[in-house]
Amino acid sequence: MPDKIIGFSKLSRDEKISWVSKNFLNNSDEFESILNKYLNDDKDIQLIHNSLSENAVSNFHLPYSVSPNFLINHKNYCIPLVTEESSVVAALSNSSKYWYDRGGFKSKVISKIKTGQVHFKYNGNIENLEKFINDNKPRLIEATDRITKKMRERGGGISNIKLINKSAELKSYYQLHIDFKTIDSMGANFINSCLEIISKKFRQLLNDSSHFKESEKKIEVIMSILSNYTPECIVESSLECEIVDLGNFDGMSSQEFAHRFKDAFDIADIDINRAVTHNKGIMNGVDAVLISTGNDFRAVEAGVHAFASSKGKYKSLSNCSIIDNIFKISLKVPLSIGTVGGITDVHPMVKLSLKLLNNPTSDELMNIICCVGLAQNFAAVKSLVTSGIQKGHMKMHLINLLIKQNATKDQIDKSEEYFRDKDINNQSVKDFLNQN
Numbered sequence: 001m002p003d004k005i006i007g008f009s010k011l012s013r014d015e016k017i018s019w020v021s022k023n024f025l026n027n028s029d030e031f032e033s034i035l036n037k038y039l040n041d042d043k044d045i046q047l048i049h050n051s052l053s054e055n056a057v058s059n060f061h062l063p064y065s066v067s068p069n070f071l072i073n074h075k076n077y078c079i080p081l082v083t084e085e086s087s088v089v090a091a092l093s094n095s096s097k098y099w100y101d102r103g104g105f106k107s108k109v110i111s112k113i114k115t116g117q118v119h120f121k122y123n124g125n126i127e128n129l130e131k132f133i134n135d136n137k138p139r140l141i142e143a144t145d146r147i148t149k150k151m152r153e154r155g156g157g158i159s160n161i162k163l164i165n166k167s168a169e170l171k172s173y174y175q176l177h178i179d180f181k182t183i184d185s186m187g188a189n190f191i192n193s194c195l196e197i198i199s200k201k202f203r204q205l206l207n208d209s210s211h212f213k214e215s216e217k218k219i220e221v222i223m224s225i226l227s228n229y230t231p232e233c234i235v236e237s238s239l240e241c242e243i244v245d246l247g248n249f250d251g252m253s254s255q256e257f258a259h260r261f262k263d264a265f266d267i268a269d270i271d272i273n274r275a276v277t278h279n280k281g282i283m284n285g286v287d288a289v290l291i292s293t294g295n296d297f298r299a300v301e302a303g304v305h306a307f308a309s310s311k312g313k314y315k316s317l318s319n320c321s322i323i324d325n326i327f328k329i330s331l332k333v334p335l336s337i338g339t340v341g342g343i344t345d346v347h348p349m350v351k352l353s354l355k356l357l358n359n360p361t362s363d364e365l366m367n368i369i370c371c372v373g374l375a376q377n378f379a380a381v382k383s384l385v386t387s388g389i390q391k392g393h394m395k396m397h398l399i400n401l402l403i404k405q406n407a408t409k410d411q412i413d414k415s416e417e418y419f420r421d422k423d424i425n426n427q428s429v430k431d432f433l434n435q436n
């Protein structure tokens with residue numbers, strides 16, 4: 001077992017690589033040689049990547065794809081997507097093309113409040129504390145004036161502070177629950193900075209107050225941090241058309257398709273086994289745009305799944321209705337994202353993605369991401385209730401299996417025809433390669 005190392009981050013890149021190779025990879029050259037292949041030839045670009053994370057020794061590539069024909073609120077977009085799952089972009093592109101001819105997506109941002117909390121412990125009179133917070137709200141907000149100035153000029157800032165009493169659930173536990181508007185930025189750093197200032201001011205004002213006993217003044221701030229649960233930062237997108245306009249699918253009539261599709265959505269609404277997978281399909285699209293536009297996909301994932309459970313049971317995020325022969329699907333999700341700040345003006349590919357989307361506002365990007373989630377959801381459930389998911393999936397997976405087994409270009413070219421009516425798996429690919 002290697003010894004614990006102190007000061008690893010201070011080592012040069014070469015030193016880091018040799019330490020890892022020596023201690024974890026039998027001193028082989030492979031680590032360095034592969035890492036070097038993934039470095040960018042352009043020194044300036046490589047410097048940007050190195051600066052994004054501690055101990056960066058190379059870059060990790062994922063495919064950067066584009067999906068055209070996204071008609072969203074009557075505007076035609078070409079969507080940048082980063083995903084390693086081979087069938088995601090193909091399915092999405094089919095879906096966007098299909099809905100382009102049926103009026104496209106409608107989407108709107110419903111609300112855009114983000115929150116953060118100062119979590120603290122207090123042992124004293126509750127009415128006293130409530131009155132103190134109400135009286136001192138303006139002072140707590142004013143304390144952040146210097147750092148909120150620019151945000152306020154753009155129409156954002158702190159919109160409310162309230163005291164939440166959680167002491168029935170956890171002894172002595174209270175929160176200052178603070179609402180923020182962060183306009184086009186995700187605002188994580190902004191919110192966290194404001195919270196830390198407010199928490200300091202809160203302790204100072206309490207200490208200076210003559211309305212509390214000395215023992216009551218000893219509040220203990222446990223932490224001050226934004227919440228990734230954003231049920232007030234919501235976007236909703238929908239798709240609809242008359243059932244007859246859905247067309248036929250693999251010999252299935254449009255009526256039959258619409259009702260089977262709705263059954264699949266209803267199942268996802270009541271059964272957690274299906275709901276999680278149904279929502280994962282939505283997130284296939286959502287995450288791919290989040291990554292291409294430099295947004296925090298972990299934050300969105302955490303918030304989305306909490307939102308899916310907000311009725312006390314994990315449920316589907318999307319909905320399907322059939323009313324008066326109109327087939328409609330919709331998706332409502334919390335999306336705390338940004339189009340400025342973070343890595344949006346640092347990472348060259350992120351800048352390119354935003355340019356491709358015509359430098360959207362955060363509202364526009366919320367609409368785009370939600371529509372991509374809905375398109376992905378439609379594509380997945382359409383396959384599931386018609387041909388089954390594996391047909392399209394394995395076709396895309398075939399290329400992965402061929403490359404894994406060192407197929408030549410000629411063999412890859414021949415494979416499509418060969419596998420048209422055959423099962424695709426490790427063994428059948430092996431057999432094909434032996435025969436061709």
Ligand code: MEV
Binds near residue numbers: 277278280284381
């Ligand atoms: C696979 O990545 C996603 C699906 O499982 C989604 C779904 O089942 O709805 C196909």
